[in-house]
Amino acid sequence: MARTIAKDHDQKRDNILTAAARVFANEGFDRASMAMLARDCGISKANIYHYYDSKDAILYDILETYLSALRDRICGIDLGGLTPQDKVHRVIREILMAYQGADDEHRVQINGVAMLPPEQQKVLRGYQRDMVVFLGDVLREAAPEVFAGDAAKLRGAVMSVYGMLNWYYMWQSGAGKQAREDYARLVSDLTLKGVGGL
Incomplete structure (x- = not known):
């Protein structure tokens, strides 16, 4: 039985x-x-x-659970009725809010994915890729003339935004909702307007 x-x-x-x-x-x-x-x-x-x-099975489950939920939350954001610029802010804000309370999982992700077998890495990198593509589509819509025909520039911009967000926990550990709101606005304005537009 x-x-x-x-x-x-x-x-x-x-x-x-x-x-x-x-x-x-x-x-x-x-x-x-x-x-x-x-x-x-x-x-x-x-x-x-x-x-x-095994420890490897635990590691994979941590990352698969975390990244699949993160991907679903980010890629499921309702952007209907928003201007392209407001879409940028909404997505950046939601990414930062989704990271709240997941510092440990986020830190494990940094080096953990590469420790897993190739087939498991492929699944996890697929979730990451979905989020990169989603943000890239939003940035392209906000500045089509900047990214027209330049995939490398778009990828660089996307990676730069994620870079500003991904390390937030390192120097703002325990930051609350308002601090995250403020930083999301700063990153959005920096992305859309550059330093001179802050």
Whole structure:
């Protein structure tokens, strides 16, 4: 007879992922052990193995869960009725808000994707690519004359915007909603108008 799934299975799994992201972010994936993860989760090592057979499986689940949800949130933003410039601001704001509370997952993503097998990397990079394309479409619409026929320039602009947003947690740890709103407006204005337009 098949073993039944406990009622709190998903909650325990989520707790393991949250704790593991914290450990991987603070200790590094290579230095973290299953025993360390179990201790941080407050459960036995055997219990972790009930959910995951390896650290690699946990790493992939952290990143797949985080990046798929992030991609769905970003690429699902309703931009109807907005001007091209307002679309830029809405997307930049939403990216920054989506990062709130996910500093550990974000830090793990920086080096973690490259540690996984190629087929898993392909899935995760697909989520990242979707977000890059989405922001690129929004920037192109806001300044079609700037990016016409210049894919390299558009990619550079997209990567620059993500660069300004992706490292926010490093120097604004724990920033609240208003601080994120203000920074999103700064990045939007910088993107659309340059330093002289601030």
